[in-house]
Amino acid sequence: MDFETGTDVMLARREGRVAVLTFNRPEARNALHAETYEVFERLLPELADDPDVGAVMLTGAGGAFCAGGDVKGMNARNSGEAPSPASLETAVDDLRKRQRIVSGALQTFPKVTVAAIDGAAAGAGLSIALACDLRVASPRAIFTTAFAKVGFSGDFGGSWFLTQLVGAAKARELYLTADRFDATEAMRLQVVNQIFDDADFETAAISYASRFADGPLVAQRYMKENLNRALSADLLDCLDAEAMAMSRCRTTDDHKEAVAAFVEKRPPSFTGR
Structure with missing residues (x-):
C-alpha cells in the first residue's frame, strides 16, 4: 500500500505494519529538498495515529541514504543564482522549524523508528538517521558528519545525538575532522545496531522493523x-x-x-x- 506524499522527492508505502519512507532524489544522492520537509510535517502525525502502522522505517533510493543539504543549491544561493533568506532571523526561524518537524518529530515519535542505511549518510542525512531509535546498515554504507567540509557547524541535532551515542570526545573528533567511517566502524561505535548483507538489505531491514511493528x-x-x-x-x-x-x-x-x-x-x- 502506498501513501500519498504529494511529491516525487519522498515516497511512502506500507509493508505489513511497517511504514517505509524513502528519500527519492538519487540523482542528488537523496539530498534534502523543501518538499521533503513538507512530507515529514504532514505524514508523521498521520502515521502516529494510523492503527495499521506499528513502526516507521526511513531509507533512501538509488544506493544512498541521504547526503544532507543540497550543496549545489547552496552554491546557487551564494552566487545569487537562487534566492536567499530575507534576513538572518528568517533563516533561523526556518531552520528551527525544519529541524523540529524532522529530527524532533522522529525522536519523540510514539512508535519505533528505524533508519535503514544502504549507502551514504552525510551531514544532515546522518543527523536524521541518528534521530531514529535504531539504525541498520549494509556493508556499503558510509557515514560522515561532513559539515566541516562545507564550512558549516551542523544541524538537525547531529551533535546532540552523536554525543549521546559515542561520547563527547569521539563526537568532537567526528565533527571536527568530518572523516568518513564505514559500517563496521559504525557498528563498533554503536552508531548502528545491525549490519545486513547488500543482496537482501531492504528485505532484512523491513523484517527487523517488523519485529517492533508487531510488538506491544x-x-x-x-x-x-x-x-x-x-x-x-x-x-x-x-x-x-x-x-x-x-x-x-x-x-x-x-x-x-x-x-x-x-x-x-x-x-x-x-x-x-
Whole structure:
C-alpha cells in the first residue's frame, strides 16, 4: 500500500505494519529538498495515529541514504543564482522549524523508528538517521558528519545525538575532522545496531522493523518516553514516570496477552492495545 506524499522527492508505502519512507532524489544522492520537509510535517502525525502502522522505517533510493543539504543549491544561493533568506532571523526561524518537524518529530515519535542505511549518510542525512531509535546498515554504507567540509557547524541535532551515542570526545573528533567511517566502524561505535548483507538489505531491514511493528506498541511508546526522559531528568522523576507507565501498561490487552502466552508457552499475539 502506498501513501500519498504529494511529491516525487519522498515516497511512502506500507509493508505489513511497517511504514517505509524513502528519500527519492538519487540523482542528488537523496539530498534534502523543501518538499521533503513538507512530507515529514504532514505524514508523521498521520502515521502516529494510523492503527495499521506499528513502526516507521526511513531509507533512501538509488544506493544512498541521504547526503544532507543540497550543496549545489547552496552554491546557487551564494552566487545569487537562487534566492536567499530575507534576513538572518528568517533563516533561523526556518531552520528551527525544519529541524523540529524532522529530527524532533522522529525522536519523540510514539512508535519505533528505524533508519535503514544502504549507502551514504552525510551531514544532515546522518543527523536524521541518528534521530531514529535504531539504525541498520549494509556493508556499503558510509557515514560522515561532513559539515566541516562545507564550512558549516551542523544541524538537525547531529551533535546532540552523536554525543549521546559515542561520547563527547569521539563526537568532537567526528565533527571536527568530518572523516568518513564505514559500517563496521559504525557498528563498533554503536552508531548502528545491525549490519545486513547488500543482496537482501531492504528485505532484512523491513523484517527487523517488523519485529517492533508487531510488538506491544503501548509498552514501546512508554519505553521511548522513559529513555528520552532519562537524558535530562533526575532519578526520582524517572522513577515516578516509570511507575505511571507500568501501571498504565498493566491495563492493556497486550500485557494480558503476553502474560497468558508466557504461562501457556506460546508466542504472544499483540494487537497494539
